[in-house]
Amino acid sequence: METDINFTLQQLGPVLAAVMHALSFLGTEDFLLLLVPFIFWCVDSGFGARLLFLVVISDFVNGLLKWLFHLPRPYWVDARVKPLESEISYGLPSGHTQSATVGWGYLAVRVNRWWMWLISALVIVSVATARVALGMHFVGDVIGGLIVGLIVLVAFVLIEPRVTRWIAPKPIGFQITTAFIASLAMIVIILFVRSTIGGIIDPIGWAQLGGPIAPRSLDTLVSDAAIVFGAGAGLALLKRSGGFDARGPWGKRIVRLALGLIVLIALRFGLGAIFPREPELAGAIFRYVRYAIMVLWATWLAPWVFVKLRLA
Numbered sequence: 001m002e003t004d005i006n007f008t009l010q011q012l013g014p015v016l017a018a019v020m021h022a023l024s025f026l027g028t029e030d031f032l033l034l035l036v037p038f039i040f041w042c043v044d045s046g047f048g049a050r051l052l053f054l055v056v057i058s059d060f061v062n063g064l065l066k067w068l069f070h071l072p073r074p075y076w077v078d079a080r081v082k083p084l085e086s087e088i089s090y091g092l093p094s095g096h097t098q099s100a101t102v103g104w105g106y107l108a109v110r111v112n113r114w115w116m117w118l119i120s121a122l123v124i125v126s127v128a129t130a131r132v133a134l135g136m137h138f139v140g141d142v143i144g145g146l147i148v149g150l151i152v153l154v155a156f157v158l159i160e161p162r163v164t165r166w167i168a169p170k171p172i173g174f175q176i177t178t179a180f181i182a183s184l185a186m187i188v189i190i191l192f193v194r195s196t197i198g199g200i201i202d203p204i205g206w207a208q209l210g211g212p213i214a215p216r217s218l219d220t221l222v223s224d225a226a227i228v229f230g231a232g233a234g235l236a237l238l239k240r241s242g243g244f245d246a247r248g249p250w251g252k253r254i255v256r257l258a259l260g261l262i263v264l265i266a267l268r269f270g271l272g273a274i275f276p277r278e279p280e281l282a283g284a285i286f287r288y289v290r291y292a293i294m295v296l297w298a299t300w301l302a303p304w305v306f307v308k309l310r311l312a
Helices: 003-010 014-025 029-042 045-069 095-111 114-133 139-167 172-196 204-210 219-240 250-274 280-308
Strands: none
Touching: 003 114, 014 114, 029 045, 029 095, 029 250, 029 280, 045 095, 045 139, 045 172, 045 219, 045 280, 095 114, 095 139, 114 139, 172 219, 219 280, 250 280
16 A cells, blocks of 8 residues: 555654654745745845745645645554644645745745755655655655646746736836736636536545545635735835845844734734634635734835834
8 A cells, every 4th residue: 555655754763753753844834924924134135035926835835735636644644653643735746845845946946056055955855755754645645745836936936926026017007917816826726626626525444544634625725816916016116115135244144033923913813713714615715814914014015114123
């Protein structure tokens, strides 16, 4: 059985499991929530903005492919495999592996030093191995995540400069409208793709072994659409307000990062506690609003505050 590899890795002991948890974190949304703002606020805002769009596009593609393949995770089909983490989505392709591939791969492309390529390759392989060892994915899932991640990364590197050159000289209203239309187009695609698998019933055994799962939830993909709008609008507004230079003394950079993250995390969890999650339509609308506000803070309001406080 394909789950034999998962089972074998899980017999190597709790120390390995702890290491796998740490490595898996390098491909998570929470890690990127720290990495992208750090680069945008403290290193290079242009680099950070491009990394944000790349990660969101990759996540969107991953979510759609999970729906189209609608395949289980190892612990949904084999009770021997223990879920050392918990996921509610389908298995193929591995989102952590794909995110690690595009994120760390893009870091390697931008830095373009042999040591960065080596670090990126090691992280990607480590994340993929961790997802198998934690019982979250079959080997085929992580290979799929790697392949899709590479395709998305190469396409982004080739296409992004042309899109940037096209949109940059346009008026601010055009830029914000374009971001909103792109966001709406993503939502239309989300609803269409989900409707194509609406008549397919997942085996009841998946939920019995996997615990609470919601593989067709709109949450992640709606968040991606909101981020595209928030980032597009925020960057346009930032440019109109005079831009933002991420350079400066490292003391000020660290203060920026701390202040920005405190507000960003407060928005994420504070609005998440206030906004309703049910029914599904209301939950999706409020989730869209929450993530759009978060990204507007990160790409526009936070840099504006930094400048006013003379931190930038």
